[in-house]
Amino acid sequence: EQALDTQRTGQRITECDLAFLLARIFRRNGCSERTATVLAANCASAEAAGSLSHGIFRIDGYVSTLRSGWVDGAAEPxxxxxxxxxxxxxxxxxxxxxxxxxxxxxxxxxxxxxxxxxxxxxxxxxxxxxxxxxxxxxxxxxxxxxxxxxxxxxxxxxxxxxxxxxxxxxxxxxxxxxxxxxxxxxxxxxxxxxxxxxxxxxxxxxxxxxxxxxxxxxxxxxxxxxxxxxxxxxxxxxxxxxxxxxxxxxxxxxxxxxxxxxxxxxxxxxxxxxxxxxxxxxxxxSGGAGFVEKAGEFISRLSDAGLTTYPGYRRWKGRGTQDIGISTEDYRRLNEYAQG
Ligand code: NDP
Ligand code: PYC
CATH class of the missing domain: 3.30.1370.60 (Malate/L-lactate/L-sulpholactate dehydrogenase, NADPH binding domain)
Incomplete structure (x- = not known):
C-alpha cells in the first residue's frame, strides 16, 4: 500500500515494494493470491537483476493477456x-x-x-x-x-x-x-x-x-x-x-x-x-569426491585461468543490495494498472 500511496516519481524503489505493487496488478487482473505473489516476485527480481526483457517491461503483456481471457490466472494445477x-x-x-x-x-x-x-x-x-x-x-x-x-x-x-x-x-x-x-x-x-x-x-x-x-x-x-x-x-x-x-x-x-x-x-x-x-x-x-567440493575446485581453476566471473555470480553478489530505478512513466503506468 505504501508504494501506491507515495506519489514518488522517477525514483528508486526496493525490490520488495516493487513486488508488492506488481502483485496488486496481477490480483486486479484476475490472478489468485498465490499466482499474483509468484509472478510479481519473478518479475521484480528480474528487474532488480537488470534482466530488463523479463522485468516490468513485461507487465503490459501480462495484463493484456489476462484481459484477453487466454490464460487462467486462478487455475488450480x-x-x-x-x-x-x-x-x-x-x-x-x-x-x-x-x-x-x-x-x-x-x-x-x-x-x-x-x-x-x-x-x-x-x-x-x-x-x-x-x-x-x-x-x-x-x-x-x-x-x-x-x-x-x-x-x-x-x-x-x-x-x-x-x-x-x-x-x-x-x-x-x-x-x-x-x-x-x-x-x-x-x-x-x-x-x-x-x-x-x-x-x-x-x-x-x-x-x-x-x-x-x-x-x-x-x-x-x-x-x-x-x-x-x-x-x-x-x-x-x-x-x-x-x-x-x-x-x-x-x-x-x-x-x-x-x-x-x-x-x-x-x-x-x-x-x-x-x-x-x-x-x-x-x-x-555421485560417490567419490563430493560434487560440491569438486565444483569449488573447478571454479578456482577457472579463476586461475583468468576468468573473473561466472554465470550466476554477478546476481548472487548484488542480491538484496540495490534499490531499483524506475522511470516516472513506468511508475505511473504500474500504479494505473494497480488501481484500474
Ligand atoms: P543473456 O544473453 O542475457 O544471458 C544471460 C545468462 O548469461 C545469464 O545466466 C548470465 O549470468 C550469463 N552471462 C551474461 N554475461 C555473462 C558474462 N560476461 N560472464 C558470465 N556469464 C554471463 O540471456 P537472454 O537475453 O537470452 O535471456 C534473458 C532472460 O530471458 C532469461 O532469464 C530467460 O529465462 C528469459 N527468457 C524467457 C523466455 C520464456 O519463454 N519464459 C524465453 C526467452 C528468454 P548472470 O545472470 O550472472 O549475469
Ligand atoms: O523474450 O523470448 C522472449 C520470451 C518469450 C516468451 C517469454 N519471453
Missing amino acids: QIEAPAPGYLRVDARNGFAQPAFLQAREDFVARIRANGIAFMAIKDSHHFGALWPDVTPFAEEGLIALSLVNSFACSIPAGAEKPLFGTNPIAFAAPIEGSAPLVFDFATTSMANGDVQIAARAGRMLPPGMGVDSNGTPTCNPKEILDGGSLVPFGGHKGSAISMMIELMVAGLTGGQFSFEVDWSAHPGAQTPRTGQIFIGIDPEF
Missing part, C-alpha cells in the same frame, strides 16, 4: 506421479510458476529419495525469467535443469520459416564456498523481449540476430517482429539445442509445440501456452 521419479503437472491453462511451486516440495523429496527426478508441466504459460525457478535448488545442494518452449519466432538453421520458440534453458548447480553456478538464456540469438525493447527505443540490432519477412537478414527489430524472425544462437549448434527443447518439452509433457500456439481468438494475448520441464539431481549420490 493437478499433480500426479506415474512413477517414483516422475511428476506430471497439468497447469490447466494457468501460469507455469505457481504450478511448479505447488509440486516443488514433492519434487525435491523425490530427487532426494531417488537421486534424480523429472517434472513435466503441461498446458502452462511461462512469460518470465527461468533463473528464479532453478536457483533455489542449487541453494539446497541440488542440481537442476529446466527447459521451456514458447511461440514460433525462430527459424531453424537451414529452414525457411519460423518453427521454434526462443526456448530458454536454465541450469543451476551448487558450488563449495561460492555463488551457485546458474545460467539461463534464450536459445535464439537474443530474447524476443529484447527485440521488442530495441524496437520501442528505435535502436538497431547487431548483425546476425534475425531476418525480415522475406528471409533477408536485417538489423531492424521492427522487421524481425513484423513478419520476420529471430534465428537460433550459434548456427546449427544452437538450432539443435532449440530443437531438443521443443521435442523434450512438448514431447514429454504432452503439451504444445511452439508452432502449435494459436492465440488468434484472443487479441492481446502474448503468453505462450506450452510447457516446462525440470530435471533435478541430488549430487550426494
Whole structure:
C-alpha cells in the first residue's frame, strides 16, 4: 500500500515494494493470491537483476493477456506421479510458476529419495525469467535443469520459416564456498523481449540476430517482429539445442509445440501456452569426491585461468543490495494498472 500511496516519481524503489505493487496488478487482473505473489516476485527480481526483457517491461503483456481471457490466472494445477521419479503437472491453462511451486516440495523429496527426478508441466504459460525457478535448488545442494518452449519466432538453421520458440534453458548447480553456478538464456540469438525493447527505443540490432519477412537478414527489430524472425544462437549448434527443447518439452509433457500456439481468438494475448520441464539431481549420490567440493575446485581453476566471473555470480553478489530505478512513466503506468 505504501508504494501506491507515495506519489514518488522517477525514483528508486526496493525490490520488495516493487513486488508488492506488481502483485496488486496481477490480483486486479484476475490472478489468485498465490499466482499474483509468484509472478510479481519473478518479475521484480528480474528487474532488480537488470534482466530488463523479463522485468516490468513485461507487465503490459501480462495484463493484456489476462484481459484477453487466454490464460487462467486462478487455475488450480493437478499433480500426479506415474512413477517414483516422475511428476506430471497439468497447469490447466494457468501460469507455469505457481504450478511448479505447488509440486516443488514433492519434487525435491523425490530427487532426494531417488537421486534424480523429472517434472513435466503441461498446458502452462511461462512469460518470465527461468533463473528464479532453478536457483533455489542449487541453494539446497541440488542440481537442476529446466527447459521451456514458447511461440514460433525462430527459424531453424537451414529452414525457411519460423518453427521454434526462443526456448530458454536454465541450469543451476551448487558450488563449495561460492555463488551457485546458474545460467539461463534464450536459445535464439537474443530474447524476443529484447527485440521488442530495441524496437520501442528505435535502436538497431547487431548483425546476425534475425531476418525480415522475406528471409533477408536485417538489423531492424521492427522487421524481425513484423513478419520476420529471430534465428537460433550459434548456427546449427544452437538450432539443435532449440530443437531438443521443443521435442523434450512438448514431447514429454504432452503439451504444445511452439508452432502449435494459436492465440488468434484472443487479441492481446502474448503468453505462450506450452510447457516446462525440470530435471533435478541430488549430487550426494555421485560417490567419490563430493560434487560440491569438486565444483569449488573447478571454479578456482577457472579463476586461475583468468576468468573473473561466472554465470550466476554477478546476481548472487548484488542480491538484496540495490534499490531499483524506475522511470516516472513506468511508475505511473504500474500504479494505473494497480488501481484500474
Ligand atoms: P543473456 O544473453 O542475457 O544471458 C544471460 C545468462 O548469461 C545469464 O545466466 C548470465 O549470468 C550469463 N552471462 C551474461 N554475461 C555473462 C558474462 N560476461 N560472464 C558470465 N556469464 C554471463 O540471456 P537472454 O537475453 O537470452 O535471456 C534473458 C532472460 O530471458 C532469461 O532469464 C530467460 O529465462 C528469459 N527468457 C524467457 C523466455 C520464456 O519463454 N519464459 C524465453 C526467452 C528468454 P548472470 O545472470 O550472472 O549475469
Ligand atoms: O523474450 O523470448 C522472449 C520470451 C518469450 C516468451 C517469454 N519471453
